[in-house]
Amino acid sequence: MRILVLGGDGYLGWPTALHLSRRGHDVGIVDNFARRSYDFEMGVDSLVPIQNLQRRVRTWEEVSGLEMTTYVGDLTDAPFVDGVLRDFQPDTVVHFAEQRSAPYSMIDQKHAVYTQVNNVVGTLNLLYAIADVDPSIHLVKLGTMGEYGTPNIDIEEGFIEITHRGRTDVLPYPKQPGSFYHLSKVHDSANIMFACRIWGLASTDLNQGIVYGQETEETALHPDLATRFDYDSVFGTVLNRFCVQAVVGHPVTVYGSGGQIRGMLDIRDTLACVELACTNPAEAGEFRVFNQFTESFSVSELAGMVVDAYPGRVEVENLEDPRVEKQEHYYRAAHTKLLDLGLVPHLLNRTTISSLLAVADRHRDRVDVTAVRPTVQWRSTASALATSGSPTTSKPSNIGVSKA
């Protein structure tokens, strides 16, 4: 199968590309390196050193004997998207290529507008290009469980049967996204559903939970193949960040009461889920939604697991929640469709956390502790990005403050 991975230089895109390559697929990678530029903007860096894309691909070829094609460009450039599809002729497009941080989207007006335009226009261009070049191309799109928010009823996989005043219909599941980033994914989902309806496109929307982990079977083959590992308050996901905090002796920072429950999954399961979606494609005209997570945890539970697993002492610090979200709520979400396709999950346990702690420990010298404290406030329309110097000092340097 010919699979094009958009955003194939990113945290999940890169290991997904490797995984699909090793599983025998012809893989192409598209990236504009936006994720690397966010690091420059914020003055942070992946905890684990990563190589540039060209070297990654070269090393993969040396290690595995497998080639991958790369395309450098931006999905908001419609002729570029069209050209890449015509050149690579994929059977499947896996679309990771979006700004994927909720706090980043909430920095200020410019970052909100950038996030929505970048994500929505990129996906619109992709839909048009697929319809024009080859409508049989299966679009596997990364969405997020955060599109649903935390309703007081069970979350289903994309659609819900509603009986109302004696009549029944199956309708798109109502969404209550919690940031301008999450909203961009909701917009995407609605646009894609419509494109499937009018043009007969085939798409799978993967509403993914929060991913943890850094190593996969393929990235472990050579240090050059490592994927990024973010621990800062803007791009770092919760469990990764907790492990880094533990290792450097910083308190594990829980937002609010920590009662927020989220679906989560191991990075290796992301790879398996994406491959299952690719090899079991949606039909022409079908827009299907898989909830891509394996277990649910509250933030407090996660903090507790890190405290238990770490050999040293770890403090838990409950910070005022920078987000606007329910801290105590009902949460039960269906996630059977990927299991039905054969997913065998890696569940979160002490071993997983210990291996994450080991990754963090190996690179502890690279940790900038100022980057782990939340700086982006949902209630504010303009937050300063405080890095490279403690945000609590009156130091005039503000190179981390975004003027983008």
Add this chain to the structure above:
Amino acid sequence: MRILVLGGDGYLGWPTALHLSRRGHDVGIVDNFARRSYDFEMGVDSLVPIQNLQRRVRTWEEVSGLEMTTYVGDLTDAPFVDGVLRDFQPDTVVHFAEQRSAPYSMIDQKHAVYTQVNNVVGTLNLLYAIADVDPSIHLVKLGTMGEYGTPNIDIEEGFIEITHRGRTDVLPYPKQPGSFYHLSKVHDSANIMFACRIWGLASTDLNQGIVYGQETEETALHPDLATRFDYDSVFGTVLNRFCVQAVVGHPVTVYGSGGQIRGMLDIRDTLACVELACTNPAEAGEFRVFNQFTESFSVSELAGMVVDAYPGRVEVENLEDPRVEKQEHYYRAAHTKLLDLGLVPHLLNRTTISSLLAVADRHRDRVDVTAVRPTVQWRSTASALATSGSPTTSKPSNIGVSKA
């Protein structure tokens, strides 16, 4: 009350501004004349001649003694939006300033992207500006009944109580919009709801039906005060278009079977509804939705009413439906909230249609019959805009084909 009307030079924005002015409010108008530029792009024009904004405002002052402030600029220009709010200091912002044609959004990739970026970014900038300048400003936003699509259950006003697996919640009503334009309004609604939640903004989302009519009490006071009247297949709404077709001896063009049912309202009721929303504002943090229509009709029923009301003979021509939509479907939508606030509807009757026919007849010399046939096909990713010459001839001239 100080009310800023965004898109105050448009079909509904202009008569709304006049109405609010005459009702004693201090009115400001913001427009970038995008609507007039679409006419140039497509080579069409309002059936009823309209004056430029400056002359309109001057004539209004002469006729009524009432002044209005005007601001020329674009909502996608964030500093402009911020500056206008700081200068005018409105209590209420009425937001009509979006690309509002479904066919226009479906012309091709560029028009789809333009529509979504223009509408979503303009509204995002407005939300940030309100939050920054004065979060107590009430945002009255024009949405559309088309956001809901045609579900097989009753449509409620924005939210629906769902009981699912023994639990109950009130959630945003599931949307099934039918064009990239309608999708842009759904995106807006979701963004606004979120802004109300995080910043405590107050907003009313008016999900408006299809508007018919051209004359209001205020526009009738002087020919310079006329609002536009569109009959072309891209911007003309269904009943207005039917009346023009009847008058020029063109068959009334029904798409498909004509069983499509839509909520509709008289232009005078639009004005009344907007004023009711302004004078009965949402509370801080409240996002409320009013379904703004008064009656539902199928397209066939509307065609039949025009046939009955026109003194001459009118043919009905069922064209292949250029849209992707259900032609026969259940349709029942709640619309009690504006009635509860005191709306007294103008219902559609023979007199209304006769007055529309009279408007069309008065300006029959200005009709370009080539503009009334649908040229934008939902199933195609690129439709040529055929005007200024019959699209069925092989004439090489294609000045109407958009390269925008």
